[in-house]
Amino acid sequence: MKASIIIPAYGRPRLLREALASAAAVQAPDGGYEVIVVNDGSPSVNHRLVRRWWKGDRHHLTYARIEHAGLSAAVNKGLELSTGEYCTILPDDDTVRPNKLVVLSRALDLHPTAAAVYSLPHYFDRRGNDIPTPLVLRRFLLENPVLTWEHVAPDRRIMIHGTSLVYRRKICIDAGGWDTNLDTGEELEFHLRLLKLGHAFRAVDVVTTGYRVHHGCKSLVYRRDRTAMRHYISSKLAALDS
Secondary structure (H helix, E strand, C coil), rough: CCCEEEEEEEEHHHHHHHHHHHCCCCCCCCCCEEEEECCCCCCCCCCHHHHHHHHCCHEEEEEEEECCCCHHHHHHHHHHHHCEHHHHHCCCCEEECCCHHHHHHHHHCCCCCCCCCEEEEEEEECCCCEEEHHHHHHHHHCCCEEEEHHHHHHCCCCCCCCCHEEEHHHHHHHHHCCCCCCCHHHHHHHHHHHHHHCCCEEEEEEEEEEEEECCCCHHCCCHHHHHHHHHHHHHHHHHHHC
């Protein structure tokens, strides 16, 4: 299998249905793709519903349910179950563009030393209306066609939207997956850790995902202990040097 789309899901069946519809419309890269839905213990989602909502090849869909343990645990279960050479994380409130796997898989094929490739999101609100994508995201992409630890070490700021990446799955697994001790900043910590381990990300100037901005969006929720989260990430990165 060439690529895997991992969809961690919890408590948003209507949005999950839209995410699945977008995944079913993805153009298949050479070698094909699969979709792994991991239900993080939500009672509002089950195997029967997911199978009904899936409009793609039924052999390309895997459903799993875990006891509620958070986003990182669901992502890690998806990594464990997936079989693709490459993988991408699609939160259940976002969507994927049809071009994503073909374009970004090709970029990884062309750059065998890159751990991941990142691209751009399209922002929209809960009603589907367009929202201007922050210019800082494209500026960061254009300024960092190859992103390494040296680029981000001074301030550890990464202007990358996680759903816009495609990773080499083995590298994600070898790095230990997402940190289950974090309940916010998981994606940031994972990207910083990959870079600190010596991996590089390649940029592709193309829109590949849809990012839904809404009140339940995790990146907009107030981080009640932001200082402690950043301290934890810093201590984990420092441990990699020991």
